[in-house]
Amino acid sequence: MIRLAIKNKLIIFSVVLSILFNYFFLFSKLGVSVLIFNIILLTIGYFCSKEVDGFSKKKYMIISVTILLLSTPFLRYDFALFKVFNFLLIIGMYGLIVHSIIPFNIFQWFLLTFQSLLLPLGKLNQLFLDLEIITTIKKKGFINVIVGLVLACMFLIFVVPILLSSDVVFNTMITQMVTLSLTTVLRKGFFRFFVFLFFAAYIYNHVARKINYVSIDTLYSPKRVFNITSSYVFLICIDLVYLAFSFIQIKYLFLGNQLPEGIHYAQYAREGFFQLVFISAINVLVVTIFNQFKKAHKLTNGLLLITVICTYIMTFSAFYRMSLYESTYGYTRLRLLVYLFLIAEAIALIPILIGIFKANFKYLELASISVFIFYILLTFLNVDAFIAVKNIERYSNNPHEINFDYQYLEQLSLDAKPVIEAHMSEYPVYIQTSFKRSFEEKQSNYSDLNWYEWNLAR
Known part of the structure; x- marks a missing residue:
C-alpha cells in the first residue's frame, strides 16, 4: 500500500507535470524544452520516490543520467529519426524507474512494456504455448519432428523470398530448380498463413482472457519453448538454406568468381543490402530466443554457431554492397543508418556468440x-x-566526373548549414543561390519560436 503522504505528493507531481507538458509540448516544436522537462520530472520524481520501500538511489541516478543524455539531441540537432528513437528510449527508461523495485531482466522489461501498451497483443503466443503443452503430453517423437518442420516452413516462407530478392545469383539458382514462380508462391502462402495465425492467436487470447504477468522465475524455469527434436529440425532446415546462401556470397561477391551468364558484377554487388540487413536482424532475434530457452546440447550449440557465422557473412555482405552503392551514389541518411545498424548488429552478436557456449553468461544484458x-x-x-x-x-x-546532388543537401536540416556554407565559394552561382534560399526558408520556420523551443541548430 502506498502511504497517504506519498500519494498526496504523487497527485501534486502529476498536476505540475501535466501543466508543464501542456506548456512545453502541446502544438510546439521539441527543443531545449525536452531537457528542462526531464530535469524537472526527475527532480520531483526523486523526492516523491525516495521514501518508497525498495527505492534504489544509485539505480535512479544512473537511469536519470541516461535520460538526460538522451534528451540532449533535442537541444543540439534537428535530425528527426534520433528524436523518435530517443523519445521511445526515454519512455523505456522511465519504465525502468517505475519498476525499479524489480531486479532488471531484459525479457521482463520488454514484457512489462508491451503489456502496459497493448495488453491483448502482448500475449499472442498463448495459443502456441498451450499447443506445446499438448505435444509434450502426447510425447510422440514424430509430432515433434512435424512441429519443427512446420516452424521451419513458417520461418522460411518469410525469409526465402527476401533472400531471393537480395541476391540475383541465389534467385537464379533456386528458380531454375522449380517450374513455378517460387517468390510469388511463398509470398502469397506466407501472407495467408500469417493472417491465419495472427487472428487465431488473437481471438484465442481474447476469449481465454489469459493476459497474465510472467514472472522472472517462469522465464528461467526448465520449461522450454521448443522440444529438443523440434529445435534440431528447425535449426537444421534454416542452416541449410543459410549455408547455401553464404556459399554464394563468398564465391561470387567476395572472391569475384565468374558470375552466371547475363549477370554483371557492378549491378549484382550493389543490390540487396536492405534485404540482408533485415534478415540478419531476424537471425539475431532467432539466435537470442533459442539461446535463452534451449537445453545444453552440443548439437544445438553447433547449429546456433552456424546461424551466427552465416549472419556475420550476411552482415558483411550487406555492408560491402552498401559501400559499393554509396561510393557510386553518395551518402544519404538512410545509407548512413544502414552502416550504423550493421555495426550495432555485429557488436550485439559477440556476447550472444559467447552465450551459446558459456553457461549462465548474461549475454542478453551485455x-x-x-x-x-x-x-x-x-x-x-x-x-x-x-x-x-x-x-x-x-x-x-x-568535380568533372560526379554530378553534385545539391538538391539532396537542401533537404537536410540546419545542422548541415555550417558545413555547406564553409564550401560555398566552391559551388556554381546558381547552386549558391539555391542553398541561400533554402536556408532562409528553413530559418523562417523558426522565427517565432518560444524560448523553450530553442536549440543550437536554430
Whole structure:
C-alpha cells in the first residue's frame, strides 16, 4: 500500500507535470524544452520516490543520467529519426524507474512494456504455448519432428523470398530448380498463413482472457519453448538454406568468381543490402530466443554457431554492397543508418556468440548494454553535417566526373548549414543561390519560436 503522504505528493507531481507538458509540448516544436522537462520530472520524481520501500538511489541516478543524455539531441540537432528513437528510449527508461523495485531482466522489461501498451497483443503466443503443452503430453517423437518442420516452413516462407530478392545469383539458382514462380508462391502462402495465425492467436487470447504477468522465475524455469527434436529440425532446415546462401556470397561477391551468364558484377554487388540487413536482424532475434530457452546440447550449440557465422557473412555482405552503392551514389541518411545498424548488429552478436557456449553468461544484458552505449555515442554525431561533409568531399575529389546532388543537401536540416556554407565559394552561382534560399526558408520556420523551443541548430 502506498502511504497517504506519498500519494498526496504523487497527485501534486502529476498536476505540475501535466501543466508543464501542456506548456512545453502541446502544438510546439521539441527543443531545449525536452531537457528542462526531464530535469524537472526527475527532480520531483526523486523526492516523491525516495521514501518508497525498495527505492534504489544509485539505480535512479544512473537511469536519470541516461535520460538526460538522451534528451540532449533535442537541444543540439534537428535530425528527426534520433528524436523518435530517443523519445521511445526515454519512455523505456522511465519504465525502468517505475519498476525499479524489480531486479532488471531484459525479457521482463520488454514484457512489462508491451503489456502496459497493448495488453491483448502482448500475449499472442498463448495459443502456441498451450499447443506445446499438448505435444509434450502426447510425447510422440514424430509430432515433434512435424512441429519443427512446420516452424521451419513458417520461418522460411518469410525469409526465402527476401533472400531471393537480395541476391540475383541465389534467385537464379533456386528458380531454375522449380517450374513455378517460387517468390510469388511463398509470398502469397506466407501472407495467408500469417493472417491465419495472427487472428487465431488473437481471438484465442481474447476469449481465454489469459493476459497474465510472467514472472522472472517462469522465464528461467526448465520449461522450454521448443522440444529438443523440434529445435534440431528447425535449426537444421534454416542452416541449410543459410549455408547455401553464404556459399554464394563468398564465391561470387567476395572472391569475384565468374558470375552466371547475363549477370554483371557492378549491378549484382550493389543490390540487396536492405534485404540482408533485415534478415540478419531476424537471425539475431532467432539466435537470442533459442539461446535463452534451449537445453545444453552440443548439437544445438553447433547449429546456433552456424546461424551466427552465416549472419556475420550476411552482415558483411550487406555492408560491402552498401559501400559499393554509396561510393557510386553518395551518402544519404538512410545509407548512413544502414552502416550504423550493421555495426550495432555485429557488436550485439559477440556476447550472444559467447552465450551459446558459456553457461549462465548474461549475454542478453551485455548485448543490450553494448548496443545502447553505441547508440548513446551516436546521438552525439551530427548526422546531417556528416552527410554533407562526405558528399562535398566526394564532389571535390572528382568535380568533372560526379554530378553534385545539391538538391539532396537542401533537404537536410540546419545542422548541415555550417558545413555547406564553409564550401560555398566552391559551388556554381546558381547552386549558391539555391542553398541561400533554402536556408532562409528553413530559418523562417523558426522565427517565432518560444524560448523553450530553442536549440543550437536554430
